Amino acid sequence: AFASSLVAAVEEGQQRLQQGRLEQEEAQLELTRARTDLGLNEATVEKFLRLVEEYEQQQRELARRAILQPDEADKIQQVHRFAQRLEEAQEVRRELASESAEAKRTEAQADVERQAVLQRLARATEELRDAERHVELLRDVRSKELNLLGEFEHERRELLQAHAKVLVEHDRMKSELASWDLGGHRIQGQSGDYLCHRATLFLRLALFWTEGLFAQLLLRRHALVSRFVGKDSNVAELAIYDLSTAPVPVQGVAADLSHFERKCKVTSYARDLQSGATPSDVLKEALTGCHLVMVPAGVPRKPGMDRADLLKVNIGIAQEIVEACGKFCPDAIVGLIVNPVNSVVPAMAELYRRKGLDSKKIIGVTTLDVVRANKFVHEVTGAAVDQINIPVIGGHAGSTILPLFSQDAAGKTVPADKLEALDKRVQDAGTEVVTAKAGKGSATLSMAYAGARFASAVLSGLAGERRTECAYLESSVTELPFFSQRVTFGPKGVEEVHPIGPLSAHETKRLEAVKKQLKGEIEDGINALPPASKL
Template identity: 65%
Template sequence: MAERRIDPEDGAAYTWEEFSAYYAGKYKKKAVEAYWEECEKRGRTRASAKAKAKDEAWGKKAEPKAAPKAGEGQGQSEGQGQGQGCEGEVKSAGNFKVCVCGGAGGIGQPLSMLMALDPNVKELCVFDLSVAMVPPAGVAADLGHLERKSEVKGYVMEVGQKPIDNLKECLTGCDLVLVPAGMPRKPGMTRDDLFKVNADIAKGIVEACAKFCPDAVLGLVVNPVNSIVPAMAELYKKKGLDPLKIVGVTTLDVVRANKFCGEIMNKNPNYINVPVVGGHAGTTILPLFSQDKVAKLIPEDKIPDLDKHVQDAGTDVVNAKSGKGSATLSMAYAGARLGRSVLAGLMGKKRTECAYVKSDITDLPYFASKVQFGEKGVSKVLPIGELNEYETKRMEEVKAQLKGEIETGLKYAED
């Protein structure tokens, strides 16, 4: 039997193959080997000594030892919340099948590339419509030349056809489905117009997933997320499936909050973890700066403008691109970050990220907060935590706006 050692970061045991595959490309080989050797001493050193040894192995100072590993999520915080009960069988590292629906689009292409680079992805499927900017088979062929073990396949569907009739091979056996498919908001379109178009697109994909990969985690990037996720989760619930398999990808709000705080405080954003709760649009985006050790040091009079900066960041990108595009590259980065955390959870290395899911931590049925990913996907929806006076006031604005957007999604699911 292969030797297993304890990773002090999460207390779980791994073989060298699993351990090295996880850290490949994130740290130099010698650093990974050094950390592996330190893991062997778990029975003869105290936790503090092991933490120090780990930091020395990475060539870091001891001070940031509590920071997330290689940008993987927001640490290992636990809490009470909604969960799925006992965990299932742990899946092996480096052996996952992932599909990107809308994989030939502006977000889809870089997202597909980042997932193809993930050492835990064995098979990557790139699906899109025949009207995509490039054929998905071309994206797959391009990614197939990367120096990675992942096998990449492209799948195309003609406009007007149904995913459930075309995606059996593409989706069967998938562990994670990322969905950046959908139409961007065009001039003259209302939010309701956008919702109707994109909800129908998402519904087709979700119905196909329910049939061919019901155990997969579905990461939805389809806008408006605040309404789309409740609609799709309720449809899953109607089919007798777990609504917590439907996850709204709000990671970009966290990424932006971390980055902007780092710029203000002249700190590395890798060591900043600002929880962003509520929803994924405008005033529903609430960064909890008070809950991060760096961000809480920002002067109070700067917080309102910083809060607004995070809310309006998407519009800033659209303006910077002169209306010729939106946040595609940063969204792909954020989606891949969530994807890596999901896969790490599936193989038993629990990860925590903010995500928009079915929730009972507030009086709203859907809410973005810290979510723990485990062997079956979402294992815990974590509580919001303590809010300061500014955040408490903003929370009321969040709930007022989010309530109506959730109701739009619930009404769609009833029809």
């Protein structure tokens, strides 16, 4: 019975060994899969551990039984061999587990490194984008700088060319003036004989310098003062005023003009803006005893500046000069060439009125409109230009300018189909010049010519030779308080304001539109003047 049970136990052990071999093969297959997949199924490992423990118990049991049954030694040896192979399988399993754990650690470390590389790559990409943006910004800045340098170079060349033209024109005018016989003459005055009159010209050139108009304004200044010094024998002394920031120092201009072969004395006065001085602080000597003050001043309209802003700035500029005139030469004629003339003149006349002075001493220079109308009629009709004298009434801007062609012999011959276009050209003549100069200047030279013509008429009148010119001043010829019409100048200044006279149908219709437009501009000027308490 014992032997039978032992045989049964051995057979059972063989069956278990056979089963163990199958399970070992399965374990090897699982381990191979684990090596390939770099992972280990923890549940399978636990199963192998249990099997090993069972096999070890079976080995011990078989060894114990083998001692009692020597004839079963072979079977027991087979059990030992199975146990050895099982131990080898376990060793392989442990190696695989170790390799799997190492592989997992390596994979985890590789993943960390990969994340670090990705982060560095992201930072490098962002830095590259920043660098590209910076390079693009530098390119834009460089492009703008190159464009600006190009503009500066272009403007520099234009200024050099204009300067060369100024020198040529100056030499030509000096030669021409030197050939004229314009000696002074004595005239009878209330207090006895005296030589001519004293005139003062105010220049505010520095206010235009930043607009790139220096060359043309310099021509305008030289043309105007040259005519005062050289051509008009009624000028005994010319006082020139400018700001100390002017590109050409005013004392240099005075020195240049003083070399003319004429008896006229030329003096200069400059105001330093940084000192805080006003024109009244520096112009007592220049203005005392003056008979005529010409004021070509003001700033041009800049981008973004509306008409109200321009009016406020230029009224402030004109007010400083006019207040000084009212203080030191209240009886002098003040000729204003300050835009917008339609508004600035009423404001300055109101300033004189508040100070108890003669408001008709404030006169807007509109002679340029007459000069243009005369020249344009000559071009259309072919009549001698020195025989044409077209009155221009209304105001001194755009549609307020009304040339009366019907009141001149040559003007009456203008064909009817050209009349309206000619009227429009006189109104827009200033724009015509600006367009021709490509926006880089305005009517400066023709304005200098017209200003000198106006000044000559005033000085001739003061000297006893009555002269008539169109001018914009306080008037009662219409229902408007200010109007441009023919004015006769005499020893007392404005001696007669002439009526408008007969008009054509076209001119009558235009006059109504002129008055409507001019009324608002007059009111704008007076309203822009500070209250009396602040003057």
